[in-house]
Amino acid sequence: MIPYNFAYLDENSKRAIRRSLLKAVAIPGHQIAFASREMPLPYGWGTGGIQITAAIIGKDDRLKVIDQGADDTTNAVSIRHFFQSVAGIATTTETRQASIIQTRHRIPETPLCADQIIVYQVPMPEPLFKLEPRRTETRILHAMADYSLMYLQLYDHITRYGRVAIGYDYPVMVHDRYLMSPSPIPAFDVPKMHMNPALQLFGAGREKRLYAVPPYTRVVPLAFEDYPFAPLQAQAPCAICGSTSSYKDEIILDDNGKRQFVCSDTDYCGRTSCQ
Amino acid sequence: MSYVAAKGGAQAIQAAHQLVAERNAPNPDDLQAQIAQHLHLSIDRIMAEASLYDRDIAAKALLQAQGDSIEAVFIVRAYRATLSRFLDSAPLNLGHANMQRHISAAFKDIPGGQQLGATYDYSHRLLGYFQNLQGPDESAAHAAIPSADTKAPNTHKKSGVMDILETEGLIEKSSTEPADAENRDITQIPPGFPASRAQRLQTLARADEGFVLGMAYSTQRGYGQNHPFIAELSHGSVNVEICPPELGFSLCIGTIEMTECQMINQFQGDSPETATFTRGYGLVFGHNERKAIAMALLDRALRAQELGEKVEAPAQDEEFVLSHCDNVEATGFVEHLKLPHHVDFQSEISTLRALRAQSLSTTARHDDTL
Numbered sequence: 001m002i003p004y005n006f007a008y009l010d011e012n013s014k015r016a017i018r019r020s021l022l023k024a025v026a027i028p029g030h031q032i033a034f035a036s037r038e039m040p041l042p043y044g045w046g047t048g049g050i051q052i053t054a055a056i057i058g059k060d061d062r063l064k065v066i067d068q069g070a071d072d073t074t075n076a077v078s079i080r081h082f083f084q085s086v087a088g089i090a091t092t093t094e095t096r097q098a099s100i101i102q103t104r105h106r107i108p109e110t111p112l113c114a115d116q117i118i119v120y121q122v123p124m125p126e127p128l129f130k131l132e133p134r135r136t137e138t139r140i141l142h143a144m145a146d147y148s149l150m151y152l153q154l155y156d157h158i159t160r161y162g163r164v165a166i167g168y169d170y171p172v173m174v175h176d177r178y179l180m181s182p183s184p185i186p187a188f189d190v191p192k193m194h195m196n197p198a199l200q201l202f203g204a205g206r207e208k209r210l211y212a213v214p215p216y217t218r219v220v221p222l223a224f225e226d227y228p229f230a231p232l233q234a235q236a237p238c239a240i241c242g243s244t245s246s247y248k249d250e251i252i253l254d255d256n257g258k259r260q261f262v263c264s265d266t267d268y269c270g271r272t273s274c275q
Numbered sequence: 276m277s278y279v280a281a282k283g284g285a286q287a288i289q290a291a292h293q294l295v296a297e298r299n300a301p302n303p304d305d306l307q308a309q310i311a312q313h314l315h316l317s318i319d320r321i322m323a324e325a326s327l328y329d330r331d332i333a334a335k336a337l338l339q340a341q342g343d344s345i346e347a348v349f350i351v352r353a354y355r356a357t358l359s360r361f362l363d364s365a366p367l368n369l370g371h372a373n374m375q376r377h378i379s380a381a382f383k384d385i386p387g388g389q390q391l392g393a394t395y396d397y398s399h400r401l402l403g404y405f406q407n408l409q410g411p412d413e414s415a416a417h418a419a420i421p422s423a424d425t426k427a428p429n430t431h432k433k434s435g436v437m438d439i440l441e442t443e444g445l446i447e448k449s450s451t452e453p454a455d456a457e458n459r460d461i462t463q464i465p466p467g468f469p470a471s472r473a474q475r476l477q478t479l480a481r482a483d484e485g486f487v488l489g490m491a492y493s494t495q496r497g498y499g500q501n502h503p504f505i506a507e508l509s510h511g512s513v514n515v516e517i518c519p520p521e522l523g524f525s526l527c528i529g530t531i532e533m534t535e536c537q538m539i540n541q542f543q544g545d546s547p548e549t550a551t552f553t554r555g556y557g558l559v560f561g562h563n564e565r566k567a568i569a570m571a572l573l574d575r576a577l578r579a580q581e582l583g584e585k586v587e588a589p590a591q592d593e594e595f596v597l598s599h600c601d602n603v604e605a606t607g608f609v610e611h612l613k614l615p616h617h618v619d620f621q622s623e624i625s626t627l628r629a630l631r632a633q634s635l636s637t638t639a640r641h642d643d644t645l
Contacts, residue, residue, distance in 0.1 A: 010359045033465040037356035042349065043604050044611025068618045075614055105618040123608070134594055136468045161630050167622030186622040206604045208465045232625040250621055264618055 007054040008086040013037055017055035017210075021201060024212035029174025030142070031125050036208040041082065045075060046121035048203025049102050052210060053083065053119050056201075057100060062090045064098035069106035069247065069264030076104075093267050105168075107189040109246045109268035112198035114215060120183040125204040125211060127171045127181040147179045150222060158227055167232070173220045174213055182219075187231040188247045193219040236261040241273035287391040289409075294393035296405040310334045319532070319561025320344060324602060325351035326462065326481045328531050328560055345483075349603045360463070365516045365525055369535055372511035375562075379436055380505040381539055386435025392510065393562075436506040437537050437554075446539060446552040468594050475577055475597060479570045480559055483602035490576075490590045490600075491569035499576040499588030502541040503555065510534045510562045532561050538571035543582055553582060 005011065013035075020034035039047045039054075046067075057063065063083055067076040071093040079102060080091050092098050095110040104121040112118060128138045131149045141149070150171050157165045170187040174180045182190055183202060193200060193213060200213040213219055223229040234248035239260045246268060248261035263269035298315065311318055311334035321333040325348045332351055340346035376392025379385040398404055440446040459474075466474040479487060494501040512532045518525040536557035544550030555575030557567035572590075579591040589595055599605065 004357055008357065010357060012359060013356070033467060035463050035465050037462075038349065038352035038603060039356065040350075040353040042610065043607025044609075045607065045614065047607075068615050073615055104614075105616070123611070135598075136594060162633050163630065165626050165630060167624075167626035168619040184616075184619045186618055188622065206608055232622070232629055235625075247618070248621070249617055250624070264621075 004086050006059075006087055007057050007083070008039070009037060009051070009054050014055040017051055020210055021052065021055065021212065024201070024210055025199070025214050027178075028213055028217050029172075029178030029180040029211060031209040031211045033208055034210050036205045039205065041078070043206035044123065046079060046102070046104055047205030048207075048210065049104070049119045049121035049205075050079060050082070050203075051205055052201050052203040053100060053102050054087075056117065056119075057083065057087055057089060059087075059089065061099045062092050062097055064092050064095065064101045064267075065103075066101065066106060066108070066265075066267075067104040068249070069108075070266040072266065094271075095267050105184050105186075106247070106264060107185055107192045109243075109263070109265045111192075112196055114197040116198040118198050118200050120185075120200065120202045122181065122183045122202045122204040122209075123206075124169075125181055125202065125207050125209040127169075127179045142178060145177065147173075147222075150179060154222060154224070154227075158224075163230070164223070164227065170229075170231075171222045173218075173222060175217050176220075179222070180211065180213075180219075186247055187221070187229075188233070190219070190221050190229075190231065195219075234261055238263045238269060238272075241269045243269065243272050246272075288397045291391045291394050291396075292398055292405060292408055295395065295398070296408050298393065307331070307334045307338055310338055316562060317344060319559075319563050320484060320566070321347045321351060323560040323563060323566065324348040324481055324483065325355060326560075327351050327355045345602050345606050349606070352603055355462075360460075362517045362519060364528075365518055367513050367515065367533070369509075369513055369533065369558075372509070372513040372533065373530075374509055374511035375532075376511070377507065377509040378505075379507050382436060382506075385507065386439070394564075440506070440539070440552065444551065447543075447554060449554065466597075468597075469580075470593060470597060472574075472578070472581075475593065476556065476558070476570075476574060478597050478600065479557075479573060482570075482600035483605065484563070484566045484569075486600045486602070486605075487566060487569045487573055490596060491572035493588065494572050494576045494590045499579070499590040500541065500584065501555075501572055501576060503572055503575070504539045505568065505571075506537040506539045508534075508536050508564055508568065510564065534559050534561065534563050534567040536564070536567035536571040538568070538575060540575045553578070 007014065017034055020032045024030065024032045036047065037051060039050050041047060041050060053063070063080065065071065065076045065080040067073040070076065083089055084091060095101065095108040098116065100117050100119060101108065102119040102121070107118070126135065126138050128141060128149060131153060132138050132141065141147070154164050157163065166187060168186045169181055169184045170190050172180050172182050172190060172193065182193060195216050195218065197215050199215055202211045204210065221229040236248070237244045238246060238248060240262050243263055246263045246265060249264045251260045251262055253260055298312070311330050314337065317337060318330055318333045321337060321344055322328050322330070325333070332354060333347065336347040336350040337344065339350060374390060376394065377387060377390045379389060437446065437449065441448060461474050461477045466478070470478070493499065510532065512530045514527045514530050516525040516527050538555035538557070540553045540555055542550045542552050553575065555571040557570030557574065559566045559570065573596065576588070576590040577593050577596060579586050586592060
């Protein structure tokens with residue numbers, strides 16, 4: 001293999017990404033354009049998150065990578081190996097041990113600390129894209145803080161279904177100003193973003209956008225006074241550790257469709273069951 | 276040699292086929308070199324869509340990708356992302372390209388002459404067609420036969436057709452050199468909308484050939500007005516020059532093959548005096564006429580707003596075309612559906628179950644009241 005620079009990207013590219021990140025931290029929840037590079041993993045596999053991690057990681061960092069909450073899912077393993085091979089950094093599966101956590105679709109159950117950074121992989125950074133696909137239009141809506149389209153969508157759900165029927169990628173207001181996609185994490189995870197002591201960074205490689213939620217920032221899911229935000233809880237405690245507070249994967253056990261619920265966060269589940 | 280059905284046409288076709296056959300002569304070297312040689316059009320496409328002109332890297336990638344060209348483009352792009360830029364080249368002087376092919380569909384003969392070059396255009400798509408070629412006669416064996424009206428067809432000043440039309444005022448003036456901000460590298464500085472024409476052309480030059488082809492085709496079938504004529508289509512090699520600031524003079528660092536298409540389109544204007552033909556432009560790495568022509572059609576369609584036309588068809592919609600034309604981006608997002616999505620799917624199932632449960636209990640309540 002050709003020898004690559006530390007963390008794959010050349011220093012100038014990494015610096016350019018860090019400049020965009022600084023801008024993103026300064027304007028919480030606002031999408032910042034950045035010159036996304038092709039990474040050796042495909043778009044859709046987390047190239048935005050990978051580029052952010054590559055731009056901020058140092059030799060002393062300890063990286064945790066999760067996909068669907070688990071450290072051992074194929075893509076998490078692949079991304080972890082990538083950084084091991086191009087940066088030679090230490091990795092961990094323990095949430096508390098990690099200085100950088102790159103994630104797809106989950107926030108760890110273990111609360112994050114002030115010295116940690118969580119990097120989200122984002123497919124569609126624009127929270128309004130299903131309602132207005134044109135970025136030229138959504139840019140104006142964000143500038144005017146006009147989020148009536150999204151409120152109408154929630155209202156439409158309530159009239160149709162009796163509740164807001166958004167299970168994941170639940171729209172949130174950041175710092176009372178920008179509507180933001182929390183990435184396709186379950187609505188269950190959204191409250192963890194609010195006033196989180198860790199720095200939260202979001203990268204969308206294919207869409208060439210990144211954004212951030214600085215530590216201790218207000219992140220409020222959209223809702224109405226009479227229809228408050230009500231994420232769904234799992235139907236049963238974890239079959240392995242017995243946790244009732246965690247987000248669960250539903251496992252089909254046999255051909256008759258027998259089900260079992262287990263923690264999606266494997267690190268959390270492992271430590272809870274030991275106790 | 277002319278490509279029109281005039282005297283010499285038969286000879287020209289024979290020579291064209293001979294040129295194609297010669298490119299297929301066996302190469303005893305290793306597999307990668309054979310790929311670079313035998314599949315050179317495939318290599319050209321990979322270099323164009325990867326935005327990196329390097330035949331060896333492209334051949335290596337195609338071999339590694341087992342012939343999947345989008346995968347090969349992706350490999351080359353990922354490699355390209357690690358290269359640091361040290362200089363911009365001087366603008367290519369396509370007027371002084373070493374032409375291997377140069378044709379016009381708008382005029383029977385053109386400055387510099389029509390030069391058929393290697394082409395499949397007049398071959399019959401029969402298996403083994405080029406193996407069974409009859410031996411060339413003496414005159415057809417040469418790649419470039421000087422046409423009667425020119426002494427040195429290989430180094431003529433190109434774009435003569437557009438120049439002539441421009442002098443006569445029949446076609447809009449070619450746009451002036453783009454400002455630095457408009458011209459900036461879209462892979463270094465993220466482009467936005469509206470894009471400058473330079474950014475648009477950069478995007479189209481690396482866009483997926485199939486996508487560009489389909490969109491261009493749609494303009495010909497009525498989705499976006501277009502009445503195109505190929506003024507000039509040429510393929511040749513051109514010098515790449517850089518001017519390092521510490522030297523203060525330019526150096527040629529190599530030659531690259533390019534295909535260029537200058538398209539004349541329907542006239543525009545409010546009065547007979549101001550009505551002129553309009554331009555569409557295509558330029559791609561390597562030998563790829565399909566892409567160059569399609570790009571020129573699409574470039575013209577995307578100028579709708581600038582030229583005061585109604586933007587109605589998909590091909591005229593800049594945000595639609597430019598956001599979806601990149602095959603590495605498209606293939607990534609389409610194929611990422613293979614990755615596990617059980618967490619978000621679980622939340623969808625839970626939501627649907629909750630809706631069902633809610634509606635059941637509501638129905639029950641209704642029943643009670645009955």
